[in-house]
Amino acid sequence: MSSSKRTEGKGYREPKSSRQWDWGCPETRSQLEEIFFGDQDVIRRGSEDCRKFWAFFERLQTFQRSKAGLEAKRPTEAQAPPRPRGTALADLPATYDPRYRINLALLSGKGEPVSELRGSRSQLPHDRLAEFRRAVLHYLDFGQKQAFGKLAKLQRERAALPMARYGRHLLQALQEHQVVVVAGDTGCGKSTQVPQYLLAAGFSHVACTQPRRIACISLAKRVSFESLSQYGSQVGYQIRFESTRSPATKIVFLTEGLLLRQIQREPGLPQYQVLIVDEVHERHLHSDFLLGVLRRLLPARPDLKLILMSATINISLFSSYFGHAPVVQVPGRLFPITVIYQPVPKEEAPTSKSEKLDPRPFLRVLQAIDHKYPPEERGDLLVFLSGMAEISAVLEAFQPYAAHTKRWVVLPLHSALSITDQDKVFDVAPPGVRKCILSTNIAETSVTIDGVRFVLDSGKVKEMSFDPKAKLQRLQEFWISRASAEQRKGRAGRTGPGVCYRLYAESDYDDFAPYPVPEIQRVALDALVLQMKSMGLGDPRNFPFIEPPPAASLETAIVYLRDQGALDASENLTPIGTLLSELPVDVVIGKILILGCLFDLVEPVLTMAAALSVQSPFVRSAQSNLDCGTARKPLESDHGDPFTLLNAFNAWVQVKSDRSANSRKWCRRRGLEEHRMYEIANLRRQFKGLLQDHGLLAEARPAPADSYSRQQQHRQRRELYQLKREHEESEGRKRKVLRLEALEGGSSSDEDAEASRAREGAHAVDIQVGHLAGMWALSPDGGSSSPLPSPCSLGALGRQAMPTGVPAGSPAGVHLQTLSLTDPEGVTWQPGAASLRTFPPSPFQDVKFKLRHDMGQLQAAASSAQDLSRDQLALLKLVLGRGLYPQLATPDQFNGCRKDSDQFFHTQSKQGAVLHPTSVFASNPDLLQGGQTEAREKGRDSKDGLSSRHQLLAFVSLLETNKPYLVSCVRLPALQAVLLFSRSLDTNGDCSRLVADGWLEFRLESSERATQLLSTALRLRARWEEALDRQLARQAQPRSEERAAMALKAERKVAAALGRDLLDFMRSKVSYSTHRLTALEAQNLYVGPQTVPAAPQLSAVFGETAMSPHDTKGGYAVTSFLTYNCLMSDTDLYSDCLRTFWSCPHCSLYMPFTPMERMCHENTCQAAPDQAAPGASDEEAESSRQASALQRTYHCELCQKDLLLTPTEILRHRKQHL
Template sequence: MECPEEEEEEDTAAAAWDWGHAATRSRLEEAHFPAKAEAAERSEFWAFWERLRRFRGRPAGEKGPGGAGPPARRQGYDARWRINLRLPRGREVAGVPEARVQEFRRALLHFLDFQQKRSFARLAQLQRDRAALPIARFREALLTAVARSPVVVVAGDTGCGKSTQVPQFLLDAGYTHVACTQPRRIACIALAQRVAYESLQRYGNQVGYQIRFESSCSSATRIVFLTEGLLLRQAQRDPTLPGYHVLLVDEAHERRLHGDFLLGLLRRLLPARPDLKLVLMSATINIRLFADYFGGAPVVQVPGRLFPITVLYEPIPPEEGGAGGRKERLDPRPYLRVLQAIDHKYPPEERGDLLVFLSGVAEIGAVVEAAQAYATHTQRWVVLPLHSTLSVAEQDKVFDMPPPGVRKCIVSTNIAETSVTIDGVRFVVDSGKVKEVSYDPKAKMQRLQEFWISRASAEQRKGRAGRTGPGVCYRLYAESDYDGFAAYSVPEIQRVALDALVLQMKSMGLGDPRAFPFLEPPPAASLETAVGYLKHQGALDPEEELTPIGSLLAELPVEVVVGKMLVLGTLFGLAAPTLTTAAVLSVPSPFLRSGSGRCDPDCATSRWPLESPLGDPLTLLNLFDAWVQVKSEGRGGSRRWCRRRGLEEHRLYEATNLRRQFQELLRDHRLLEPAARPSDSYTRQRHHRQRRELQRLKREHEQGEGRRRKVLRLQDERAGSSSGEEGEAERGPDIQDVKFQLRHNVSELQAAASAAQGLSRPQLALLQLVLGRGLYPQLAVPDPFNGTRKDSDQIFHTKEKAGILLHPTSVFANSPELLTPDQGAERRRGSKDGLSSRHQVLAFVSLLETNKPYLVNCLRLPALQALLLLARSLDTNADCTRIVADSWLELQVPAAALQLLSTALRLRASWEEVLGQQLACRRRGLGSQAEGAAERGPSSRQVGQLTRELLTFLQTEVQYGLRRLTPLEQQHLYVGPTVATAVGPPSLFQGMEMVPDEVKGGYKVGGFLTFHCLAGEGDLYAECLRSFWTCPRCGLYMPFTPLERVAHEDACRPPGPEGEEPSPAGLSEDVVQGPSGASALQRPYDCPTCRQQLLLTPTEILRHRKQHQAPPEG
C-alpha cells in the first residue's frame, strides 16, 4: 500500500495544506468512519492524529534507521507491517488530494491499532488482577463444593474478592438463574456494574441488578444482584423461588433483619427445592453458626488480602471525652491530633487517605467542621463527610481523587465499615463507637443510642487501612477497652421492632412466628409485642390470622400505619393526597439540617408558606405538591428550588418512586381505578417522542458513568457539605430529572398535586381524620402546663411514655399555640375548669429517642371526635359524662355526651361496613376477573353519606375536658365484674346488645364501648339516686337515676340508620321517635306496679313508670 518515503517531499507543501479545516476533516470522516460512529470517537481520532504528527515531526522519525538497517526478512522496515488490520479499499475524497487521503488512512490504521492495543491491555490487566485475588486459588474447591453440596459457606475477609469473583465463577461454570443478595441497594448496583465489567459484559445484559424501583434485568440476564428485602418480597409471591437455580447470600455476617429471615426461609425451602444451590458468603465471623444452621455445610475459607497494619491505641484523655455532660458536642481535638501526626510523619508525596469512623451525623459534623478549618490552614486535606443521609452525589465524592500532595479525610459512620469500600485508605481512626437503633418494646420507641463497637467491627474498621498497602489504625480507646468489647455485634433481629417481619411471615403462611427456626431467635417479648401491635392495628384477628386489611398491608413495603392510611384514603376519594403523604412519610425526611442541627433562617422562611397548621404530614404533602408543580413547569428549576428551601431533592425523587409503587399496588388490588390512557394519538406520539429523547439522555449519561473519576478541589473556605458544589452539579442535563420524567407520568402527578393544593377545608378535615386513623394508636397529648413553657420545651405524653418533645423540624415546634385549646374568646370562659371545644391530640408517625425522646411527624386531631371515632376502647360512667379512651385519656363531657357517643357508634359502624365492602370487593375481584366489573365495592351514595356525617361530626362544638390519667388512676379504672348489677339496663344505643363485661364491669356495647364500667364515681348510691332533669328535646321534667337519664336521652332522638343526623346545632328538630326505629327499640316490659305486660321503648317505660309515681310526687 502506501509508501512511507513519499511523506518527506510532501511536507514541503504542508504549509499550504490545512489539516485543521473542519470541512476537510468531516469529508474524510464521512468516507472512513461509519455513519453511526460516535462523535467521541472522531474527536479521539483527531487528538491521536495531532499526537502522531507531533511525533513524526521529531528528527528521529520512524523511517530513519529503516532504510539503513541490514537486509531483513522483508526489504526495509515499515511500522505499517506491524499492524494486522486492513482498511477497506479507499475511495476518492472530493477536494482532498490522493496523497493526503493516504496520509489520513495511514493515521487511521495506526489509530485502530492503538485502540486494539489499548483495549487488549485493559483486558489483560483485568484478567491479571482477577487472578491475583486470593479467592482465585479457591475457584476449583468452591465449584466442587457447590456441585456436591446444596449449601456452601464461603468465608473470606476483606479484600479476598468473594463478592465479585464467586458470581463469575458460577457463571463461567455454566450456572444460570443466579441471584446474589446484598443488604444494601447501593451495593447491588455497584456489584452488578463491577461484575459486568470484569466478566466483559459491561455492555451486555447477562448481569443485572434489581432494587426497589429499578431493574436492569431482561430475559438474557443470568445473574441478578438484588437486595435481601426484594428477594423476600419475591418469596412472598412464590415461596419456592422458582426463578432461581443458585442463590448467593452475601454479607451474611452482617446479620441484618432481612438477611437472617431470608436464611430461615431458605433453610425451610431447601427440602422442597433439592435442585437449588445455596452459597452463603460471610466475613470470617462466626462461621460455625452458619455452617451448623445448615446441617454442617462445607466451608471454603479464603484468606483475606491485607497488608500489615500498625495499631496505635490513643485513648481520649478525660478532659476531651465529654465526660462532664453526655449531651455536649464531640470534642474534635483527638481527631485533629491524628491529622497533624500524619502531616508530621508522612511526606505529602506518599499517598494515602484517612478514614475516620464516628458514631453519628452530629459527631461527623463536629469533626468535619474542625478538620475543615485545619485543612484550610494547611491545604493538605480534603475533608469529606460520609453517611447514609447524604445525597448519593455527595456520597460518591469519597471516591474522587484528591489533587497531588493532598489527602482525603473521610469522616464516616459505620457505613464505610462494610458497605462502602474506598480504595487508597492508609490511615484509619476508630472512635470505637457506633450508634445503633434499638427498639424499646415497652414504650414502642426507637432508640438511637451510642454503644461501644464489637471486636469484630473494630477489626473490620482496622482492615480498611490495609487494602492497598501497609497502614496505620489509630484507636481512640485503650487496649483494655478493646478486650472488653463484645466479640460480635448484636444481630438486628434482636434489637428492632418486628412488626413488619411478623406481618410478612404471616402473609407467607409460615404459621406461628414463635415457632419459626430462626438462625438466632429474637427475644420472645419482641415477638409478643409485634403480634400484639398487629392485632391492635387490625392486621391480625384474635386468632392471629391475617385479616383482609392485614394481607394488603403485608404487601406494602411500609410501616403498618402508613399502609393503613393508603387503604383508608381510597375510600373517600382522597387517594391522591394519601398516596403522596404516605410516600413522603416513608422516606427519610427531606428537610436538610446543617451539621450543627439548626436550620438556616433563610430556609425556614422560604419553607414557611408550605407549612400546614394541621401538622407535618400535611406540610410534607404541600411540599411535595409544590415541588411537582415546579418540576412540571420546566426542567432544571427544581434543584434550585429545593436548595433554597433546604430540602434534599433526592428524597423527593424517592418519594415519587414510592408513590408510584403504592399506586400500582392499590391498582393491582382494585382499590384504585386503573391508569387513564392518553386519549388522542397526537398526545401519544408526542409522549413517545419525548420519551425517546429522554431515553437517549439517560443512555448517554450511563455510558459516561464510570469514566469520570473527578479530581476533588481543595475547599477554600468552609465549603459546607452541600453548598460548595452547586455549580458543578448544575452543568449538563439533570440526570435525576431525566429519570424522573422517564419513570413518571408528570402530567398525572401534576394534576394530583394541583388537586391536593385545592383541597377544600372539609376535605382537609377528612384527610386529617384518614391520616389520623392510619396513625392510630400512636397518639400523644399535650401536657396541661405547656402554656407556661417556652416553645422548645413543650412536652407531650403517650400512653406508655411521658415527657416527650416535638422534633425540631415539626410545624408545632415553631407554632405550639396551634395545640393549645384556649384561644381568644374561649380562654376566659373555659380555662378554669379545663373545658374547651378545641382540645387537640397529636397522632405521630414515630417515636425516636436520640439524646431526648422526640415525636416525629405529628398531625393534630380534634381530641373528642378523634377519640370517639378511633379509640379501640371507650369506657364510660353511668351517664356517659366521663369517657375514658384506651384506658388512658379521660374526656369530661358535661353535655350531650350520649348524643356524641351514639353518633360515633353509628359512624364507626358504617365506616367499618363501607371499608369492609371495599376490601371484600377487592378479594372477589381478585378471585374472578369476570365478576370484577360488576362488583364495585360500596355505593357512592353510602360513601357520600358517611362523608357528610363524618364531617358534621368533626365540626361538632362541645365543651369538654381532656386529661391523661395518672398511672395510679389507670390501675383503678374499672369497677370490675363483682360490682356490676346483673339486671340488664334498658337498651341504650339504638338497640345494640349490651352484655355484662367480665373484666371491667359494666356492659359491653359493640366491639369497643363499655358502658358504666368506670369506678371512682365517688358516691356508692349515686346510681340509685334520682335527681330532677329536663330533657332538652321533649321537655320532659322529672327525677331520673343516671341510667334512666341516659336511657331517655338515647331514646329521645331520631334513631335508626335512615334517620337524618341532626345538624350540630340542630337539636331542635325534634322527632321523638322515628317511625321505623321505634319498633326496634321496643322491648317487653313487665310493669311491677300495674302488672301489665307491655311492649315499650325505654322512654315509654320511663313515662309509664312516671304515671305510677306521679301521685305521691304531686
C-alpha cells in the same frame, strides 16, 4: 507498537507541495467525512467516534511530523532481510511499513463507482486519500489494541484476586453439598467472582442477595463488565424501583427483602438454581430471616444450591446452622497494620450522656501523624465516630488546625449528608495535603474509600435499640464489638501498610463483645411477624431463627398486630392483615393507604405514605439557614408535618413540570434533597400499582389520545431515551481534586445547639424510617444523640484566631481548580466507592424521572392535591390519625405557660416527650394550645381547662436520643379523635366523663352533649368498619367487570356520605377538659365487677348489641370497645339511676330519662333520619347494600314498602314504628 511509529504517507517528505494542503480545513474534513464516514462505515459522521477520530488524527499528525524529522536524518537502509525458507515467511514484505502491522482493511471510499456516487471525491488528491485511509486504519487498530488491552487487564485483575484460587474448590464443594459457606474479607473478590464462577460452570439461574440496594446496582454493573456482557443482559439487578432483568438474565442481584417477597409468592423458588446470600455476617433482619426461611426450604428443593458469603466473622455459626456446611475460607488482601492503643485520659472522657465529646484525643492523633509522616508520603485518615454530633464536634476542632497547618482537608461522612457532600469523600486531596474523613460506621462496611492509610477508631457506635414495652426506638451509644474494631482497622490496610489508632485500651478491646448485636434483636418486629404469617410459617415463637429475637419483642409485635386488626384473636391473618402484608411498608403506612382509598383521597395519601417512608427530604444543615427557613415557610402546613411533606412534593412536581423552572435550584434554595423527591415519586408510583393490583384502586384508563399527540409523546420519549443512553455511555463521576480553601468555610461548624440537635434526631429518624419501610436496605449508619450545649469553645476560639480567607499564600496545589483525574473508563473498581456514586447526577435523574413518570398525570395529581378543600384536608387528617392510632400524644397541661422549646407531650407509655425540632409545631406551639389558651381566656378560675379546641398529636414514630422525640406529627381534635379511634372507651353513668385506652380522661360540660357525641361516634365507627370490610371483601372477590363497577359506584357514594358525617362529627363543638391520668388514678379507675346484675332495658341500646356486664371493669360492655358506667365516680353513685326530663330533638318526645335510656332512645330514633341524610337518598342507600349477602327483601306492613335489609336492619326498621 513503537516500531510502527514510522513514516506514514509520502506527503510529509514533500513539505513544499503540501503547503497549501490543510488537513484542518473544514471543507476538506467534510469531504473526507462524506467519503469515509457514511452510514455503513465503522465511524459515522457526527458520532462520538468521529470526534475521537479527529482528535486521534491530530495527535497522529504531530507525531508523524516529529518522526519525519528524525527519519530524514537517518539513512534509509532498508536492506532486504535474508530470504526465508518457510512458506509463510516467503512472502513477507521486504521493506517495512507500519501498514503491514495492521490486520484490517478498509473498504470505504474505495473504487471508482463509489467515488462517482460520492461526487466530490475528485477534488481530493489520491495520495491524500490514501494517507487518510491509513490514518483511519491506524485509528481502528488503535481502538482494537485499547479494547484488547482492557480485556487482558480485566482478566489479569480477576486472576490476581485471592478468590481466584478458590473458585474450583468452591464449585467442587457445591457439587457435593447443598450449602457452602464462603468466608473471606473485603477485597478478596468473593462478591464479584463467585457469581461468575457459577456462570462459567454452567449455572444459569443464579440469584445473589445483597443487604443494600446500591450494592445490587454496582455489583451487577461490575459483574456484567467483568463477564464481558456490560451491554448484554445476562447479568442484571432487581431492586425496589428498578430492574434490568430479562429472560436472558442468568445472574440477578437483588435485595434480601425482594427475595423474601419472591418466596412469599412462590415458596419453592422454582426460578432459581443457585442462591447466594452475601454479607450474612452483617446480620440484618432480612438476612437472618431469609436464612431461616431457606433452611426450611432446602429439604423441599434438594436441587437448589445455597452459598452463604460472609466476612471471616463467626463463620461457625452459619456453618452449623446449615448442618455443618463446608466452609471455603479465602484470605483477604490486607497489608500489615500497626495498632496503637491510645486510651482517652480520664479528664477528657465525657462524664455524662449529655456532655459533648472532647476532641483533644482526636487532635493529638492528627498532630502525631503530621509529626511522624512527611507530607509527601500520601495516605488519608479515616476517623470513626459514633454519630453526627460527635462528627461536628471533631470537625469543629479539626478545621482550625487544618486551616493552620494547610495539611488537611476535613470532610464529614454520614447518611444524612446531601449526596453531593457524600460524594466529596471520594475526591482527592491536593499534593501535600491529607484527606481526613470523619465518618459514622457507614464507612465500616457500606462505603469503601481508597487511599486510607490511617484509621482513628473512637471505639463507639450509636445503635438503634427497641424498647418493646414503650414501643419506642432508642438511639444509644455503645462500645463496638471486636469484630467491628477489626473491620475498622482493616480499612487502613487496603492500599498499603497502615496504622490504626484506637482511643481505648487493649484491655477494653478484650472486654468488647465478640460480635455486634444482630438487628433482629434490636428492632420492632411487626413487619417481620406479619410477613411470617403471610408466608404461612406458623407460630413465630417457634420459628428456628439462627439466633432468636427476644421473646418480648415477638409478643409486642403480635399484640400490636392484633390491636391493629391485622391478626385475629387466634393470631391468624385477617383480610386487612393479608393486604398489609402485601404492602412493602410499615403497618401504619399501609393502613393509611387503605383508609385513603376508601375516601377517594388516593393521590395525597399516596404522596404522604411515600414521603413518610423515605428519609426526610429536608436537609438538616439548612435548618439553621434563615433564607432556607423563609423559602420553606410557604410549604409548611399548620395541620402537621405529613402535610408539609405533601406540600413540598406537590410544589416540586409543579416546578418540575414547568419547563422554564429549574427544580434543582428550587430544591437547593429550600434546603431540600432532590433525590428524596425522586424516591417519593417512585415509591408513590409503586404504592399506586400495588393498590391497583389489590383492587383497592380502579386502574386509570389511559385517556384516549389523538395520533398526533401520541406521536409527539413517542418522540419525546425517544429523545429522553437517547439522553439516557448518552448518559450511560459517559457514566461515572470523575474524581476531583479537593480545594483546601473551599472546604474551610464550607462545612458547617457553626450551627447552634438547637439546630444540631434537630439534625441528630432527624438523622436517627432516617434510620428508623428506613427500617420502617420494610424493604429499605439502608445502611445502619449510626446517628447521634448527645446534646450540644453551646458551640464548642475550642472551635470558636480557633476560628477567631484564624483570619478568614487565610489560604491566600497556601502551598502549591491549594488553588487547583477541580479537574478530572481518573480514566473515564474507571477500570479499577471499588464496590463501596461505586455505592455512593450510583446516584446519578441530577440532570440525568431528571431524564430518568421523566421516562418513568407520566409528568402530566403527576402534575394533575399534585395540583389537585394543592387545592384540597378544607373538608378533604380534615378527612385526610382523620385518615392519618386513624392510621397512626394508637400513636397519640397529648400536650402537657402546663405547656401554655412554657417557653416554645420546653413543650412536653405524653404518650400512653412515655411521659415528657418533646417535639422533633423539624416539626411545624415546634416552631408554632400555639397551634396545639388552642384548648388551653381558650380555657384561660374563659376565666382564670376555671381551672378545669374547659375548651372545645383541645388537640392531640398523632405521630409516626417515637424516637429517643438524648430525649424522646415525637416524629412527624399531625394534630387532631382530641375528643373526637379519641371517640373514633380508641379501642377502649369507658364512661361514667351520665357519660360526662370518658376515659380512653385507660390513660386519657375527658370531662364534658354537658352530659347531654356527651351522650349525643358518644352515640354518633358509635354509629360512625360501625359505618366506617362496614365500609372498610366491604372494600376489603371487594379486593378478595374475583371481579366481574360490570358488577364491580356498579358496586364501586355505590360504595363511593356510601363512603362520601360517611366522609361528610365524619367531618360533621369532627367539627362538633363541645366544651370539655382533658387530662392524662396519673398512675394512681389509672389504678383506681374502675368500679370493678358488680354484684347487682341490673341491666334494665339496656338490650336496645346501640342497635342490636346486647349489653352485658363487664367482668373486670364493672359497668356494661356496650361494644367491643365501649364500656358504660364502669368508671369509679367521685361524685354521685346514683347518677345512672337519676332520670331527668329530656326532649328528643327528633321525635319531640319529652319525658324523664336516665342517660342510658336517653342514648337508647336517641339511637333508635336517629336511625331513620340518618339513612335519609342529605346526599344519601333511599335509592342510594339501597344500592349500597347490594353487596351484602345477608340482605333479603322485607315487606314492612306499616310503611307498605319492600325493603332490602339485613336481619338486624329489619329489627331496626321495626323499632322505628314502635
